Each structure stands twice: as structure tokens, then as C-alpha cells.
Amino acid sequence: MSEFLLLAPEIIVLAGALFALFADRVTHRPSAPAHIGAPLAVVAAAVALVIGTRGGILGGMIALDSVSLFSRVAIALLLAVWLRWVSGRGTGAERPAEAVAFAMLSAVGGMLMVSARDLIVFYISLELSTMPAYILMGYRRADARGLEGALKYFLLSMLTSLVMLYGLSFAYGISGSTSYADLGRLDGGVLGQLAVAFVLVGLFAKLSAAPFHYWTPDAYAGAPASSVAYVSTVPKVAGTVALVQLVAAFGANGATVTGVLVAGSLLSMAIGNLAAYPQTDLRRLMAYSGVAHSGYILLAVAAGGAGGHAAVFYAVAYAVPSMALMLLGAEEGTALDDLGGLAARRPAIAWAAVAWLLSLVGIPPMVGFFGKLSMFTAAVEGGLLWLVLVAVAMSVVSAGYYFRVLRALFFGERLDAGTVAGKPAVAIAFGALTVATLALGVFASGVMDVFGLRF
Amino acid sequence: MDFPLLTLIVFLPLLGAAAVALLGNARASAGRAVAAVVAAVDLGLVAWLTARFDVAAGMQFTEIAEWVPQAGITYHLAVDGMSLAMVALSALLTLLAIVASWKTDRNPALWFSMLLLLEVGMNGVFLAMDFVLFYVFWELVLVPMYFLIATWGGPRRQYAAVKFFLYTLFGSVFMLVGIIALYLQTGTFGILEMAGAGLDPSFQWWVFAAFFLGFAVKVPVFPLHTWLPDAHVEAPTAASVLLAGVLLKMGSYGFLRISLPILPDAAAEWSTFIAALAAVSIVYGAAVAFAQTDMKKLVAYSSVSHMGFVMLGIASMTPEGLNGAVAVMFSHGVVTGMLFFLVGMVYDRTHTRMIAEVSGLSSKVPVAAGLMAFASFASLGLPGLSGFVGEFLSLVGAWGSEIPAGWVIVSAVGVLLAAAYMLWLVQRVVLGTPSDAVARIDDLGAREIAVLVPLVALTLIVGVYWDSLLRFTDPAVRAILVTMGGA
Numbered sequence: 001m002s003e004f005l006l007l008a009p010e011i012i013v014l015a016g017a018l019f020a021l022f023a024d025r026v027t028h029r030p031s032a033p034a035h036i037g038a039p040l041a042v043v044a045a046a047v048a049l050v051i052g053t054r055g056g057i058l059g060g061m062i063a064l065d066s067v068s069l070f071s072r073v074a075i076a077l078l079l080a081v082w083l084r085w086v087s088g089r090g091t092g093a094e095r096p097a098e099a100v101a102f103a104m105l106s107a108v109g110g111m112l113m114v115s116a117r118d119l120i121v122f123y124i125s126l127e128l129s130t131m132p133a134y135i136l137m138g139y140r141r142a143d144a145r146g147l148e149g150a151l152k153y154f155l156l157s158m159l160t161s162l163v164m165l166y167g168l169s170f171a172y173g174i175s176g177s178t179s180y181a182d183l184g185r186l187d188g189g190v191l192g193q194l195a196v197a198f199v200l201v202g203l204f205a206k207l208s209a210a211p212f213h214y215w216t217p218d219a220y221a222g223a224p225a226s227s228v229a230y231v232s233t234v235p236k237v238a239g240t241v242a243l244v245q246l247v248a249a250f251g252a253n254g255a256t257v258t259g260v261l262v263a264g265s266l267l268s269m270a271i272g273n274l275a276a277y278p279q280t281d282l283r284r285l286m287a288y289s290g291v292a293h294s295g296y297i298l299l300a301v302a303a304g305g306a307g308g309h310a311a312v313f314y315a316v317a318y319a320v321p322s323m324a325l326m327l328l329g330a331e332e333g334t335a336l337d338d339l340g341g342l343a344a345r346r347p348a349i350a351w352a353a354v355a356w357l358l359s360l361v362g363i364p365p366m367v368g369f370f371g372k373l374s375m376f377t378a379a380v381e382g383g384l385l386w387l388v389l390v391a392v393a394m395s396v397v398s399a400g401y402y403f404r405v406l407r408a409l410f411f412g413e414r415l416d417a418g419t420v421a422g423k424p425a426v427a428i429a430f431g432a433l434t435v436a437t438l439a440l441g442v443f444a445s446g447v448m449d450v451f452g453l454r455f
Numbered sequence: 456m457d458f459p460l461l462t463l464i465v466f467l468p469l470l471g472a473a474a475v476a477l478l479g480n481a482r483a484s485a486g487r488a489v490a491a492v493v494a495a496v497d498l499g500l501v502a503w504l505t506a507r508f509d510v511a512a513g514m515q516f517t518e519i520a521e522w523v524p525q526a527g528i529t530y531h532l533a534v535d536g537m538s539l540a541m542v543a544l545s546a547l548l549t550l551l552a553i554v555a556s557w558k559t560d561r562n563p564a565l566w567f568s569m570l571l572l573l574e575v576g577m578n579g580v581f582l583a584m585d586f587v588l589f590y591v592f593w594e595l596v597l598v599p600m601y602f603l604i605a606t607w608g609g610p611r612r613q614y615a616a617v618k619f620f621l622y623t624l625f626g627s628v629f630m631l632v633g634i635i636a637l638y639l640q641t642g643t644f645g646i647l648e649m650a651g652a653g654l655d656p657s658f659q660w661w662v663f664a665a666f667f668l669g670f671a672v673k674v675p676v677f678p679l680h681t682w683l684p685d686a687h688v689e690a691p692t693a694a695s696v697l698l699a700g701v702l703l704k705m706g707s708y709g710f711l712r713i714s715l716p717i718l719p720d721a722a723a724e725w726s727t728f729i730a731a732l733a734a735v736s737i738v739y740g741a742a743v744a745f746a747q748t749d750m751k752k753l754v755a756y757s758s759v760s761h762m763g764f765v766m767l768g769i770a771s772m773t774p775e776g777l778n779g780a781v782a783v784m785f786s787h788g789v790v791t792g793m794l795f796f797l798v799g800m801v802y803d804r805t806h807t808r809m810i811a812e813v814s815g816l817s818s819k820v821p822v823a824a825g826l827m828a829f830a831s832f833a834s835l836g837l838p839g840l841s842g843f844v845g846e847f848l849s850l851v852g853a854w855g856s857e858i859p860a861g862w863v864i865v866s867a868v869g870v871l872l873a874a875a876y877m878l879w880l881v882q883r884v885v886l887g888t889p890s891d892a893v894a895r896i897d898d899l900g901a902r903e904i905a906v907l908v909p910l911v912a913l914t915l916i917v918g919v920y921w922d923s924l925l926r927f928t929d930p931a932v933r934a935i936l937v938t939m940g941g942a
Contacts, residue, residue: 354598358598362628363594363597363598363624364587364591364594365595369591373587376632377526377635377639380632380635380636381639385632388635389632392628392629392632393625393628395624395628396621396624396625396628399620399621400617403617403620403621407617410602410606411605411613444523445521445522445523445525449525454525455523455526
């Protein structure tokens with residue numbers, strides 16, 4: 001029984017989700033679930049910190065190492081920020097209570113996935129984290145475009161899930177076990193390689209890495225921006241951790257894995273950055289930039305060594321400013337022109353957005369820079385210098401389109417714009433994301449120390 | 456740790472920038488005063504630093520603290536004579552830029568806070584002795600300069616600002632790869648610790664190439680200079696002054712502080728190539744300056760030419776050449792700052808920068824005309840003025856070095872060309888009968904003269920009494936040459 005207590009963070013978030021489902025009946029206030037959910041998520045993060053790292057529990061199906069500790073805390077805190085924002089703004093005409101429940105369930109899935117050491121636990125938690133995401137993406141049921149996007153997301157995600165399941169069953173067939181620890185027994189034969197390839201296909205699709213990224217822009221462009229803010233960030237952190245851990249487990253097939261990762265990284269960086277350039281909708285722009293950032297993450301994972309820790313740190317470094325930008329889009333409108341003149345209407349938010357955008361470009365002292373520094377260091381050390389050169393060149397390309405956002409904020413004009421009323425909950429959410437963008441950068445060492453991550 | 460003087464010099468303007476931003480446009484006159492006081496105090500701190508500076512002692516006032524101990528990243532500031540000269544230039548020109556743009560009425564809070572933020576980055580670059588810290592300040596500079604150009608610039612300001620940002624970012628990300636490569640080889644991010652580490656020559660060659668991209672774009676060296684004329688033409692006066700006066704020096708400072716001491720073998724291999732590019736920059740910049748019809752563009756292209764002398768001095772890797780390079784860096788900051796201020800003051804009155812439309816300044820506005828002539832003479836390198844010191848030493852150093860004599864001769868021709876285009880400018884703008892645009896204008900006011908006087912004084916002092924600058928730079932450049940295993 002006591003081992004279950006180590007899953008207290010997940011249990012707390014799950015309780016919040018269940019409460020959210022019935023809160024309408026109890027409180028008769030639609031914003032109550034988010035108001036209660038946000039502090040619960042913070043408590044969950046604190047409890048996870050107190051629990052710290054543990055070896056295998058529940059028969060080795062779950063292990064709490066430094067990476068899973070860091071990502072559990074990050075997921076819970078990102079969820080808290082998102083809920084805090086929702087408690088201020090709601091999710092539009094739709095029922096916010098359910099959205100809160102779905103987001104929290106998805107977070108439970110993500111938090112379990114990062115600690116999974118067993119293929120079945122991994123697969124179930126993966127589905128738990130993505131199923132609610134499908135619903136969040138199609139949350140505007142009256143919007144045909146949104147439904148089309150959500151359907152596309154659902155069908156492609158399910159398809160790749162099933163391909164992954166096929167790969168997992170091969171892995172079980174060969175190794176005779178569902179434990180990560182036994183995946184090293186996969187031989188280099190055809191079946192073993194297929195198993196590895198299928199699993200990677202699934203993970204690439206979840207991370208929207210090329211060439212399995214094509215659902216992303218359409219799905220994001222149709223969905224409410226507030227849903228995109230959640231779905232494009234939190235599951236990505238969990239997916240990155242799963243990728244890192246599974247790649248480490250596939251030891252014997254290292255060459256195949258590295259080849260696939262390098263190819264995926266190259267494609268993702270090139271396609272994502274080049275396709276993001278001409279976009280005029282913030283959601284499509286961030287979708288393609290998300291593809292590009294997945295490419296950077298794959299680069300770090302391919303490098304091995306400290307690359308795994310760097311990839312996980314970077315996933316969080318990416319999630320923080322991205323969530324902030326999408327939430328801003330949810331408030332102001334997602335066409336780039338909608339952001340016009342924000343600097344005059346909401347100067348504090350506009351300047352915070354400068355920090356978010358610079359972090360995404362990788363300019364110090366923002367967290368994105370330290371993420372890239374640790375990733376590139378690992379990749380150069382891992383002998384992938386040429387790929388790092390591609391990555392740095394692509395960073396310059398990315399600056400070009402992030403600048404178009406910045407230009408809209410400061411130099412664009414929007415005639416019909418009214419000032420969005422300030423709300424304390426929203427200010428807290430944006431404030432937290434901005435402080436994290438700066439502080440995770442400047443105090444990167446302290447953060448890594450707390451979680452035992454390697455540089 | 457003693458009194459953290461260097462930290463204060465770097466970060467005091469950050470506090471000032473925050474205060475000015477918080478005061479906002481509603482209390483713009485208070486914000487402007489805060490900006491001026493902060494910049495003046497910062498300059499005062501640099502003066503105090505100079506007074507306490509021990510010329511014989513090398514690196515001093517060291518402040519060091521752990522930052523990311525896992526990767527050996529430190530918060531490490533220190534100063535030697537070369538850094539001191541550059542920080543003095545940065546602090547002085549920032550204060551003058553603030554005073555010169557006193558009457559900015561469009562979004563003044565943002566204007567003055569960006570100028571102060573720029574000073575944080577500039578001071579930081581010249582004092583940081585840790586690569587990551589250096590890179591932080593290096594990139595920090597881009598942000599305020601982007602806003603200064605994009606918000607207050609000319610008609611094509613957006614284009615020019617983004618071009619400036621992307622060009623320099625392109626160079627600096629390759630520099631980042633070089634930094635990572637050096638870190639993996641030496642296990643430290645300390646700039647001083649890496650000097651004289653005896654790295655493998657072929658490894659050095661590649662890292663030098665990466666740093667070359669970063670620094671040469673900033674200098675800028677032909678053919679990586681194309682962002683500079685656009686940025687200058689579109690930038691408001693104060694931004695042009697800081698861009699030419701300080702930002703370009705960050706590139707040449709990088710060569711001196713990083714490329715030469717850490718990668719001496721590669722520097723020796725690259726020296727002829729750099730000298731060739733320097734010679735081409737000198738002649739090309741001068742030739743293009745000749746063809747300009749816009750005063751500001753002329754000064755911008757003359758900067759490409761002058762920075763060529765810096766690169767020539769660096770490529771010589773002799774004590775004279777390196778002293779010359781630092782002297783040109785300092786003098787170019789002062790003199791080009793003066794020229795840009797004057798062009799801006801004329802533009803404020805006539806609303807044109809076209810040489811053809813501005814003539815006969817001397818009979819209408821003698822003070823402005825006299826100073827314009829003075830700055831032009833300083834820029835063309837007249838003996839007795841600061842421009843001569845550095846160009847002379849650069850050429851002497853290059854002549855006595857391994858650089859093929861042909862490139863030195865080509866470079867020397869650049870001195871003649873500079874005399875020609877500058878005198879032609881003086882002839883067309885200062886002399887002659889007043890044009891329509893000039894006919895009704897007033898001469899410089901007290902505030903404007905106050906901005907120019909310190910620059911005139913420095914031009915004269917350094918020009919007549921060379922040792923006032925060289926006593927600081929000489930020990931620093933000799934220390935660089937010693938770590939390179941040379942003189």
C-alpha cells in the first residue's frame with residue numbers, strides 16, 4: 001500500500017479531475033473546478049518534490065528517477081498555470097468544467113508515462129494523456145473546421161498509436177517481457193528492428209516530428225487556442241521523456257535508433273522552420289515551430305550521453321514560452337494581425353512576449369538558450385557536429401518568423417481592438433510563465449541540481 | 456570579494472532602464488533625467504576605475520562567482536587596458552547619446568530605457584571573461600538595438616532592423632558552436648583559462664572559422680558588411696553613434712580577446728586572409744563612400760574602411776599593429792560618433808542628409824561647420840588628431856609582419872582615398888554658398904555643443920599625446936602576444 005503513496009501527485013491530480021466532472025452539481029459555479037484544480041496541481045508538484053527520486057516500485061513497473069521527477073513537477077506546474085489562466089478567462093461558450101477535467105486527466109497520463117518502466121504502463125498512460133487531448137482539440141462542437149482538425153488529429157494519432165502497439169508486441173514477442181529493463185534483449189534481426197522502428201514512428205507522431213507531423217498544423221488551426229496551449233506543450237514534455245527512456249532501453253539496436261533519430265531531426269528542423277515562415281496564423285506558426293523544436297529534441301536524444309537530460313530540459317524550456325504565446329493568442333486572436341498594437345494596449349504582456357519569443361529563438365539569458373546550449377554541447381560531444389550546424393542555421397531562420405510576431409506586437413496596428421480587461425488569475429498565469437522563462441535560464445544550474453540532472 | 460565595481464558598471468544601467476520604463480511616458484521628463492543621471496554615474500564609475508587602474512598589473516578588479524558549476528560556467532568579470540578603453544568609450548557615448556536625444560518626444564520612456572539596456576550589453580561584452588557570460592551580453596545588445604532602429608528609424612526601419620538582427624545572429628550562433636567545441640576540448644568556459652591552452656592546430660582552424668563568422672559580421676569585414684549601411688541609414692542619430700562607436704568594436708574586440716590568444720596557430724594561418732579582407736574593406740569602403748550622395752551613408756561606408764585598419768592591425772600580430780588596432784577602435788568610436796552627431800544635427804534643421812542639398816554651412820552656421828571640418832580631418836587621419844595614431848601604427852605593424860607587402864600598400868592607398876572623400880565632403884557641405892535648405896537654420900545650441908566638446912577634446916588629447924591611450928593598451932596587447940607565444 002505504501003508504494004501507492006509514492007504516486008500521491010498523480011492521485012491528487014486525478015482527484016481534482018474527478019471533482020471537476022461533478023463540480024457543476026456541487027458548486028453551481030462553472031469556474032470552480034479550475035479555481036480548485038490549479039492549487040491542487042501545485043500541491044501535486046510539491047508532493048512530487050518531497051517524494052523525490054526512488055528506484056523501481058510496484059514490481060519495477062514504475063521508477064522515479066531524476067528525469068521523471070523533473071518532468072512530473074514540470075507537468076504539474078504547467079497544468080497549474082494553464083488552469084489558473086482558465087479560471088480567469090474560461091474556455092468560451094463551452095463548458096469549462098469538462099475541459100478542466102480532461103486537461104487534468106491528460107496530465108495524470110503524462111505524469112505516469114514519465115515514470116513508466118513497463119510497456120503496458122507506458123501504453124496505457126500514453127493513451128490516457130492523448131485521449132482527453134482529442135476532445136480538447138475538438139472542443140468547439142459547432143465549428144466545422146475545429147471538428148475536422150480534431151478528427152484528423154484523432155485518426156492519425158490512433159493510427160500511429162496502433163503502429164506503436166504493433167511494435168510493442170514485437171518487442172514483447174522477442175524479449176519475452178514487457179519491462180524496459182529487458183528491451184536490451186532485442187536482437188538486431190528484422191523483427192527487432194521493426195519493433196524499434198514502429199515504436200519510434202508512434203513517438204515521432206506524438207511529438208509531431210517529421211515526417212509524421214502533417215496533422216499538427218491543421219489540427220491546431222482548427223482548435224481553440226486555449227486548448228492548443230495545453231495540447232502543444234504538456235504532452236510534448238511527457239512524450240520527450242518517454243522517447244529518451246525508450247531509446248536508452250533499446251540499447252542493442254543503437255545504430256538503427258540513432259539513424260532514425262538523426263533523419264527525423266534533420267527533417268523536422270528543416271520542414272518545421274521553413275514551413276513556419278509564411279504562416280499568418282499564430283496556431284499554424286506555432287505548430288510548425290513545434291515541429292522544428294521536436295527536431296532539436298531528437299538531435300539531443302540522438303547524441304546519447306547527457307543528451308537525454310538536455311532533451312528533457314529543453315522540452316520544458318520550449319513548453320513554457322509556447323504555452324504563454326498560445327494563451328496570448330487565445331485572448332487576443334490568433335491571426336498575427338490580431339496582435340497588432342498590443343504594445344500600446346497591454347505593454348507588460350507585450351514585453352513579456354519579447355522574453356518568450358527570444359527564449360524560443362535561443363537568445364540568452366532566457367531558458368531557451370540554456371536548453372540549446374546543453375543540447376548542442378551533448379550533440380557535439382556525441383559526434384553530431386554537422387547536425388548542430390544545421391540546427392544553429394535553422395535557429396536563425398526561426399528568428400525570422402518569431403520576429404514577425406514581435407513586429408505585429410510592437411509595430412502592427414489593429415483598428416478594431418479593445419483592451420482586454422486585466423484579471424488577477426490571468427496576470428498570475430502570464431507572470432509565472434514569464435518568470436519561469438527568465439529564471440529557469442539564469443538559475444539553470446540550481447534547477448538542474450535540485451533534480452539531479454546532468455549538464 | 457572587494458567592492459563589486461565592475462558589476463556596478465555593467466548592471467547600474469539595467470536598474471536605470473527599469474526605472475525609466477516604470478516612470479513611463481507620462482513622466483517622461485523625470486525618466487529622461489534618471490537616464491542621464493544613471494549614464495553619468497556610470498561614466499563616473501568608469502572614471503574612478505581608470506583612476507584606480509594599475510597600468511602594470513594586467514587583468515584586475517576580478518569578480519568571480521559560480522554560475523552553472525556543473526558545466527564550469529562562471530560569473531567572471533575583469534578588466535585590462537584594452538577592456539578599459541572600450542568600456543570608457545561605451546559609457547561616454549551612451550551618456551552623449553542620451554543628452555543628444557534629449558528632446559525625443561515619441562515614446563521617450565522606451566527610447567531612454569533601450570539606450571541604457573544597450574549599455575548593459577556593451578559594458579558586459581568588454582568585461583566578461585567567461586564565454587557564456589560573454590555570449591549573454593553579446594546577444595543582449597541585439598534586442599535594444601533592434602527596437603531603437605525599428606521604432607525610431609527611417610522609412611525602411613523594419614527591414615534594416617531585422618536585417619541587422621539576423622545577420623549578427625547568424626554570425627553569433629556559429630560562434631556559439633565554436634564556444635561549445637572549445638568547452639569540450641578544455642573543460643572550461645573561462646576565456647582567460649583557455650588562452651595558451653596549446654590546442655591542436657587543425658582543431659584551432661575550425662574553431663577560428665566559427666569565431667570568424669561571429670566577429671567578422673560585427674566588425675564588419677567585406678563581404679559581410681551589407682547590413683551596416685542599411686542599419687545606419689535607417690537608424691536614428693543616437694543609435695547610429697552607438698552602432699558605429701561601440702557595437703562594431705565588439706567584433707574586433709572578440710578577435711583580440713578570444714581568437715588571437717586562444718587560437719594562436721590558426722590566427723597565424725588566417726592572418727594573410729584577414730589582411731587581404733582588411734585591405735579590400737579599406738579600399739572598397741572608401742571607394743563606395745566616394746560615390747555616396749547621402750552624408751550618413753558616406754560616414755557608414757567610411758566605417759567599413761576604418762574598421763579595415765583595425766583588422767589589418769590585428770592580422771599583423773605585432774605589438775605596433777595590435778596597439779594600432781585598439782587605437783583605431785577607440786578613435787573611430789570618438790570621431791565617427793562626432794560625425795554622426797553632426798550629420799544628425801544638420802538633418803534636424805534641414806530635414807535632409809543629401810550632400811547636394813546641404814552646402815555653405817560655414818557662412819550660416821560657423822560652429823557646426825567648423826566642427827564638421829574638424830571631425831572630417833580627424834576621420835581622414837590628419838597627424839595631431841586621434842585617427843592618425845591608430846592607422847599609422849596599424850600600417851607600421853603590418854609592414855613589419857608576415858603580411859605580404861602588397862596588401863599593406865593597398866591599405867595605405869586607402870588613407871589617400873579617405874583624405875579625398877572627406878575633403879570632398881568638406882568642400883561640398885562646409886564651403887560654398889548656402890543652399891536653400893541651409894539658408895534659414897540656426898547654429899548649434901549649448902546642449903549640442905556640450906555633446907561634441909568631450910569628443911573634440913579626446914580627439915586632440917589622443918592625437919597629440921599618444922601615450923594617454925597607449926599606456927593602457929600596450930601592456931594588454933603585449934600580454935596577448937605573450938600568450939600567443941610571440942613577442
